[in-house]
Amino acid sequence: MHSFARHRPSRAGKETQGLIESGGWRYDLTGWFHDTFSFRGTFRELRQRTATLARIQLEDAVLDVGCGTGTLAMEVQRRVGRAGRVAGVDPGTQQIARARAKAARRNVPISFQIGVIEQLPFPDQTFDVVLSTLMMHHLPAPLKRQGLAEIARVLKPGGRLVIADFTHKKERAGQAARFHAGGSRMQDLVALVSDAGFEQVETEEMRPPRFSAFPGAGFVCAHKR
Numbered sequence: 001m002h003s004f005a006r007h008r009p010s011r012a013g014k015e016t017q018g019l020i021e022s023g024g025w026r027y028d029l030t031g032w033f034h035d036t037f038s039f040r041g042t043f044r045e046l047r048q049r050t051a052t053l054a055r056i057q058l059e060d061a062v063l064d065v066g067c068g069t070g071t072l073a074m075e076v077q078r079r080v081g082r083a084g085r086v087a088g089v090d091p092g093t094q095q096i097a098r099a100r101a102k103a104a105r106r107n108v109p110i111s112f113q114i115g116v117i118e119q120l121p122f123p124d125q126t127f128d129v130v131l132s133t134l135m136m137h138h139l140p141a142p143l144k145r146q147g148l149a150e151i152a153r154v155l156k157p158g159g160r161l162v163i164a165d166f167t168h169k170k171e172r173a174g175q176a177a178r179f180h181a182g183g184s185r186m187q188d189l190v191a192l193v194s195d196a197g198f199e200q201v202e203t204e205e206m207r208p209p210r211f212s213a214f215p216g217a218g219f220v221c222a223h224k225r
């Protein structure tokens with residue numbers, strides 16, 4: 001299994017101001033239920049699109065921040081191949097335990113660690129790509145800034161960042177407005193990403209399919225200078 005050198009010791013979830021998930025297998029079960037019966041496969045599509053927008057290459061080193069139970073990291077591992085390296089961090093101990101169990105079951109070399117976006121446990125310029133799905137709305141604004149600075153630190157020059165998040169609750173209509181999770185205003189994320197020293201910042205919208213309760217999502221893609 002590939003291992004990434006530790007920059008600083010991992011921190012426990014209670015040390016973050018972010019909203020920690022700790023469902024483990026229950027998180028996966030609920031996600032599967034929503035995706036199958038309410039969202040018509042959009043969760044799965046969102047993760048695939050995140051990996052595609054990052055233009056992941058064989059041999060890339062990729063970090064998934066707020067990786068939850070590791071579903072996106074598994075998809076990324078398939079794309080980077082055995083010569084690539086994939087890591088995931090999340091403060092939720094049950095999320096990381098579940099992610100490790102899934103990786104072990106599939107015999108894939110992914111390094112999952114308990115960690116937080118505001119203090120990533122990696123040296124400077126470790127990764128070609130950093131990804132984050134459905135995580136930004138779990139953070140208060142100052143933590144988003146701090147986290148994006150950390151992402152810039154661990155990315156190599158020219159490295160790619162792709163953030164996917166639900167659209168903001170106030171911008172939803174119909175069934176989607178009833179979905180519990182909040183979200184992000186894409187223009188706010190763009191400003192934060194630009195302030196953190198990224199360039200070529202672009203967005204893409206993912207509209208909810210018809211007759212779906214999916215709240216809608218957006219992607220922000222950028223390059224480190």
Ligand SMILES: C[S@@+](CC[C@H](N)C(=O)[O-])C[C@H]1O[C@@H](n2cnc3c(N)ncnc32)[C@H](O)[C@@H]1O
Nearest residue numbers: 016018019020021066067068092116117133135
């Ligand atoms: C809705 S889940 C998304 C998980 C996964 N990315 C996915 O797409 O299924 C949000 C995740 O952000 C994590 N999180 C909360 N605060 C965090 C922080 N400070 N740093 C990193 N992750 C955090 C939570 O523990 C949770 O697993």
